[in-house]
Amino acid sequence: MSQSIQFSTPSRTTHLLHLPQSRFHRPLTSFSFRQFPLTSSVKYTSIRASSSPSPSPSPDLDSSSSSSQVLHSPNGTGAVRAEERSVVATAVSTDTAGIEVDTVTEAELKENGFRSTRRTKLICTIGPATCGFDQLEALAVGGMNVARLNMCHGTRDWHRGVIRSVRRLNEEKGFAVAIMMDTEGSEIHMGDLGGESSAKAEDGEIWTFTVRAFDSSRPESTISVSYDGFAEDVRVGDELLVDGGMVRFEVIEKIGPDVKCLCTDPGLLLPRANLTFWRDGSLVRERNAMLPTISSKDWLDIDFGIAEGVDFIAVSFVKSAEVINHLKSYLAARARGGEIGVIAKIESIDSLTNLEEIILASDGAMVARGDLGAQIPLEQVPAAQQRIVKVCRSLNKPVIVASQLLESMIEYPTPTRAEVADVSEAVRQRSDALMLSGESAMGQFPDKALTVLRSVSLRIERWWREEKRYESTPLQAIGSTFSDKISEEICNSAAKMGINKNSASFVSSKTKSFVFFSHFYQIQKLAANNLGVDAVFVYTKNGHMASLVSRCRPDCPIFAFTTTTSVRRRLNLQWGLIPFRLSFSEDMESNLNKTFSLLKSRGMIKSGDLVIAVSDMLQSIQVMNVP
Ligand SMILES: Nc1ncnc2c1ncn2[C@@H]1O[C@H](COP(=O)(O)OP(=O)(O)O)[C@@H](O)[C@H]1O
Numbered sequence: 001m002s003q004s005i006q007f008s009t010p011s012r013t014t015h016l017l018h019l020p021q022s023r024f025h026r027p028l029t030s031f032s033f034r035q036f037p038l039t040s041s042v043k044y045t046s047i048r049a050s051s052s053p054s055p056s057p058s059p060d061l062d063s064s065s066s067s068s069q070v071l072h073s074p075n076g077t078g079a080v081r082a083e084e085r086s087v088v089a090t091a092v093s094t095d096t097a098g099i100e101v102d103t104v105t106e107a108e109l110k111e112n113g114f115r116s117t118r119r120t121k122l123i124c125t126i127g128p129a130t131c132g133f134d135q136l137e138a139l140a141v142g143g144m145n146v147a148r149l150n151m152c153h154g155t156r157d158w159h160r161g162v163i164r165s166v167r168r169l170n171e172e173k174g175f176a177v178a179i180m181m182d183t184e185g186s187e188i189h190m191g192d193l194g195g196e197s198s199a200k201a202e203d204g205e206i207w208t209f210t211v212r213a214f215d216s217s218r219p220e221s222t223i224s225v226s227y228d229g230f231a232e233d234v235r236v237g238d239e240l241l242v243d244g245g246m247v248r249f250e251v252i253e254k255i256g257p258d259v260k261c262l263c264t265d266p267g268l269l270l271p272r273a274n275l276t277f278w279r280d281g282s283l284v285r286e287r288n289a290m291l292p293t294i295s296s297k298d299w300l301d302i303d304f305g306i307a308e309g310v311d312f313i314a315v316s317f318v319k320s321a322e323v324i325n326h327l328k329s330y331l332a333a334r335a336r337g338g339e340i341g342v343i344a345k346i347e348s349i350d351s352l353t354n355l356e357e358i359i360l361a362s363d364g365a366m367v368a369r370g371d372l373g374a375q376i377p378l379e380q381v382p383a384a385q386q387r388i389v390k391v392c393r394s395l396n397k398p399v400i401v402a403s404q405l406l407e408s409m410i411e412y413p414t415p416t417r418a419e420v421a422d423v424s425e426a427v428r429q430r431s432d433a434l435m436l437s438g439e440s441a442m443g444q445f446p447d448k449a450l451t452v453l454r455s456v457s458l459r460i461e462r463w464w465r466e467e468k469r470y471e472s473t474p475l476q477a478i479g480s481t482f483s484d485k486i487s488e489e490i491c492n493s494a495a496k497m498g499i500n501k502n503s504a505s506f507v508s509s510k511t512k513s514f515v516f517f518s519h520f521y522q523i524q525k526l527a528a529n530n531l532g533v534d535a536v537f538v539y540t541k542n543g544h545m546a547s548l549v550s551r552c553r554p555d556c557p558i559f560a561f562t563t564t565t566s567v568r569r570r571l572n573l574q575w576g577l578i579p580f581r582l583s584f585s586e587d588m589e590s591n592l593n594k595t596f597s598l599l600k601s602r603g604m605i606k607s608g609d610l611v612i613a614v615s616d617m618l619q620s621i622q623v624m625n626v627p
């Protein structure tokens with residue numbers, strides 16, 4: 001038996017189950033509860049054989065499956081242990097039952113149950129250390145949800161190779177690894193060191209920064225600079241920060257295009273590292289204010305990203321919402337067959353000043369602490385991080401905490417305790433995703449670094465649940481239309497019902513009676529009963545409803561069913577979402593039966609599990625035990 005709350009206009013109460021959301025053009029005036037039997041004889045047949053109506057084919061369906069109804073299981077969760085990897089690597093693409101399965105999540109759900117799935121998503125920057133197919137597969141098996149490509153480095157051909165490998169991995173092994181392209185931006189940076197992987201600057205050395213290009217190898221103690229006006233703009237006495245202060249110089253002399261600098265803080269110079277200069281204790285911003293956020297090279301990279309079908313574009317050094325709106329309309333006109341999410345990188349003073357409007361315009365944000373720490377005093381970075389995470393949560397946008405999370409693991413196999421504490425704090429703030437940069441791009445221990453992110457995330461998330469730490473401040477309402485507001489209330493309620501059983505007064509679904517509510521806010525009273533459900537199922541076409549559930553950070557995992565592979569990949573960035581692709585209809589009863597049958601046959605759920613289902617086609621909440 002299932003119990004459901006449906007939202008409808010009075011005249012339509014008898015057709016609740018088939019009423020699509022698009023019909024809700026009038027204000028809703030009442031709520032009714034309805035009980036319907038779930039098909040009792042669930043057949044463990046292949047999903048291909050299911051008779052429920054399927055929606056019109058999407059241009060984004062995998063070619064291997066577009067003619068059938070296929071469910072992909074997720075990799076939104078944890079990962080398997082190292083010794084299981086070889087099994088995973090060979091077992092994933094078996095398609096005997098007409099379904100494609102990402103064995104990593106499947107194994108984890110079977111082994112540890114719902115509550116142990118990882119909620120915090122993990123992003124790996126791909127570089128020379130991780131660009132091979134096997135290396136990418138090891139990262140996917142290790143829990144990578146999103147692969148990031150930094151367009152500052154590498155050629156387009158190199159990036160194309162990585163994108164295609166990730167796509168192949170998804171197709172062959174059932175993963176849903178999304179691809180995020182990160183623009184270079186037009187900030188000033190060093191050249192590529194003539195092929196060397198790094199150069200060491202020692203204390204007291206004099207180095208030359210120049211706009212001259214080198215024909216052959218790099219002259220000793222010389223660095224090329226990307227910006228022609230460099231020598232004109234700097235002044236003797238300026239402080240030059242490489243990579244946000246990892247190495248520091250003082251400008252001592254200008255000779256034509258060459259600028260002589262004294263190394264005051266020694267360190268490693270990495271290819272194409274960012275350069276900022278400070279004068280009288282503050283950042284020199286005039287120059288950067290003139291530079292376009294998206295350079296002409298970035299636009300060509302964006303065209304490349306559209307052609308290759310990337311899932312997200314992260315925009316470096318965003319200053320205002322205007323550039324985000326511009327890019328979004330550019331993408332809307334050109335990106336066929338699927339949206340590309342635009343992520344605003346918050347890494348400048350301007351982006352902090354205009355934070356709310358930038359985040360509102362974007363599809364997500366990144367706390368890009370590397371450059372942010374070069375633009376504001378380091379001790380202000382943690383507060384900025386907390387603020388950005390909070391604003392994103394409030395506006396329902398996914399947020400990524402990035403840079404130097406496990407910096408020491410570029411060279412060492414174990415992180416510092418301080419790094420573990422930093423990762424824990426980002427998880428505790430309940431950010432959507434954590435990102436590796438150099439650790440995975442060119443470090444010696446990319447897999448180990450990912451393992452650390454994974455295990456720290458799991459541990460802190462468990463601690464959160466065990467300590468029963470619920471947020472006391474309610475989320476602000478964000479919906480503008482009445483229908484949006486209802487979706488929001490439904491998701492808030494569903495999430496509250498997901499609060500851990502052990503701390504909740506559990507109401508048996510057998511004894512619960514059905515009542516007719518005449519007032520919207522009664523829903524909240526039901527929710528306050530804290531049913532302690534095992535999972536929230538959300539059926540969502542464009543992902544919005546899933547993000548609304550994720551925003552509430554419920555105790556239980558969220559199984560997000562969507563019809564296209566591109567939406568499925570994009571959902572993989574968001575906290576707690578385990579994204580599946582599934583062809584479903586507007587008949588929720590049939591959807592649920594199909595989903596139960598499929599997940600049960602894979603051993604991913606079992607009879608008796610308590611599930612809440614919400615959907616954006618039919619604004620409803622259904623509470624039921626898996627038959
Ligand atoms: N595609 C790539 N090709 C070569 N090296 C890369 C690539 N991506 C990243 N790296 C290396 O990894 C380092 C860290 O990556 P990231 O933090 O993304 O770049 P940056 O240091 O420019 O901010 C880079 O400095 C660079 O040395």
Ligand SMILES: C=C(OP(=O)(O)O)C(=O)O
Pocket residue numbers: 150152182274316345347367368369370371372402403437
């Ligand atoms: C993520 C960042 O950007 P990038 O690595 O592109 O400099 C950062 O500055 O923290």
Ligand SMILES: [K+]
Pocket residue numbers: 150151152182183184185316
């Ligand atoms: K970048």
Ligand SMILES: [Mg+2]
Pocket residue numbers: 316347368370371
């Ligand atoms: Mg940056």
